[in-house]
Amino acid sequence: MTTAVIADLGRRAQSMLDALAALSDEDGRITRLYLSPAHRRAADLVARWMGAAGMAVSEDALGTVRGHLPPAVPGPLANRRYLVGSHIDTVVDAGRYDGTLGVVAAILAVEEIRARGLKLPFGLDVLAFGDEEGVRFPTTLASSSAVAGVFKQADLDGARDSAGVSLREALVGFGGDPDRVAAAAYAPESVLGYLEVHIEQGPVLEIEGRPLGVVTSIAGQSRYMVTVTGEAGHAGTVPMTMRRDALAASAEMMLAVEAVARAGRADQMVATVGRLSLDPGAVNVIPARVSFTVDLRAETDPPRAAAADAIKQRFREIAEARNVAFLMDRYHDTPTTPASPRIQAAFARAVEDLGLPVRRLTSGAGHDGHAMHALCDIGMLFVRCRAGISHNPNEFADATDMGLAVEALIRALTALADGQGEV
């Protein structure tokens, strides 16, 4: 593999990303919400690319564009397929890499597989999902959930955007047929796995100087609302020893959250206090009540559960020592989605083939793979991005890194075909 091939793949990826970036619901910035006019145009462009790459193109009831490449050789896998893709919807004022890179990389991989005459013994379906960001409707991953056969029918009429448009109405406007949702689901026995290329959306690969990373899991998440109740008092008249300061207690609790997460480094644990409000909130009044959120993630579920227990135990000790009360309410919890060892191994083999070090890391952010895991094995390849920035016009991935990702995707599929991805 020459550097020139990688560079060429990178340039082609960049060109396709630029073309998609031009399709926006807003002038001057990239905003492509699910089932919007810009999404329609992006779906049509992706369909044209798929067709040009030699794929049979269709679009399912939820707006997912699908390009099918049949197996090139007969055999026991000939009636099964790998799914490869990502999403083409964006957040408001988005970058041009999040999601779209995975779709573009899949299309380029199919082009190359055909151009190089690689004979895969299984079919390939390239999927361009439409509802990964969950910005327009209260639901999220609707399109990949339908593909995986776990879409909730009630969302068709129950989920409405801020203008009051139901998901069903938006689908009809987009050209979909909401009555054919069930047909969007793959039969599990027909699917070998789901592969996705995506920018990291974090700083790890860049700081370590690695273009690609093999995802070990999509981290499970627990979110808590913590409420600490002490006692208000005059900032001038209550001695330090007589205070029940809800904010000082919360400060100690926040450091405990941080310490527990730091201790979970081997489990790629992260914990974040992102929101905090306090009452009464006057410069000269001791805070009586503080509420803050805790967002806790880890590579696997057991250490996350153990960390939550450790945090709660520390909260108890702090609350007791400071004579304050606390509530720790878990209001959101999603389990870890493990990446299949088999697909991880195929990606690792491909990365090694390219002469690159294999960096395995968990995905702290959510992805379509979370829904797809209900259908089949999943795996992801992360691409280095600048400063970990995402969901922002400053989002950036280097063209060469993207070329490496396309090449790694091709080689991972080849490895899976060779059975070399088995572990």
Add this chain to the structure above:
Amino acid sequence: MTTAVIADLGRRAQSMLDALAALSDEDGRITRLYLSPAHRRAADLVARWMGAAGMAVSEDALGTVRGHLPPAVPGPLANRRYLVGSHIDTVVDAGRYDGTLGVVAAILAVEEIRARGLKLPFGLDVLAFGDEEGVRFPTTLASSSAVAGVFKQADLDGARDSAGVSLREALVGFGGDPDRVAAAAYAPESVLGYLEVHIEQGPVLEIEGRPLGVVTSIAGQSRYMVTVTGEAGHAGTVPMTMRRDALAASAEMMLAVEAVARAGRADQMVATVGRLSLDPGAVNVIPARVSFTVDLRAETDPPRAAAADAIKQRFREIAEARNVAFLMDRYHDTPTTPASPRIQAAFARAVEDLGLPVRRLTSGAGHDGHAMHALCDIGMLFVRCRAGISHNPNEFADATDMGLAVEALIRALTALADGQGEV
């Protein structure tokens, strides 16, 4: 001194406080803002009480009601006087003790001094100030500042309430003559000192089981706005070791503030973080920027200044270790107002006379004494109140404690007359 006398004084104080509490600008709760109709009625009632107690009554340009009791015996102090009082304005939805107790206690003391035939060699002026809470106008302590000769003339037209009424207009409406502000000031050589009885507005006396406390100073205050700037990031994708979390840094800083204040216990130091805001404030985003206030007070100025330095030094260390930036902006600073050792000794002697332990403590809250200190020596006697609650309908002081306070005030004045207050 019999318990019956104390109980009687307490009952009379309670009755007068109840009468004042009935004078409110709002139905159903006590709100008596400076120069309001309720303040007018309260000033008139206080004036009647003063007259009934045998005092010559007047009202100055700023609305301060003054009752004068001439010296009972000739001598070198006969053309000088002690001032005794407090304020009759309140916060919105106030209690019935803050301020008013000091005015009521002074009037009762004069009644008793005459009734008991105590011959004081100096004059006594009872003062009922009107602008201690600073709720209506942006200025505060306007009335005691005028008495002390430090009122800022510019506030007459510059200070306006929320309805746009200037202080000058409100004074005219109240019956005052804004052109006679200068005449409100006492000649310093005519004044021997200022004494004030006030509820503690803190929990110390109650927790220690002491009815009365001798104030050593009105604590100086420094207020800071601290801004901590780190870097936003995705709560799921940025490892703990790569974070520049402005809230985690602030948590450590807040605990440092608390630790420095706790270490300053001997200086009656208190520090409070009462307000905090953060940006962007989303559950899944690492906070980029946090702003919080620090309110720092101590019995004297040097330890407060040293504590501010220590806090800033700890902030520097924390910011450096966490790779965040911070600004610590001092936006408010008032020096400590020391209580005169002579007046402290007189109060202490009186408290001892009553068979009570002498508890000395600083006043963390501000008082008219701060302005009066520009004119003369000041001293304050604190009365135990329930749970430290003030500025609230739940504010409560026991009638017996109030009776003890009136008796202690009488005895402190006697002690000063005897020269027994000298140190």
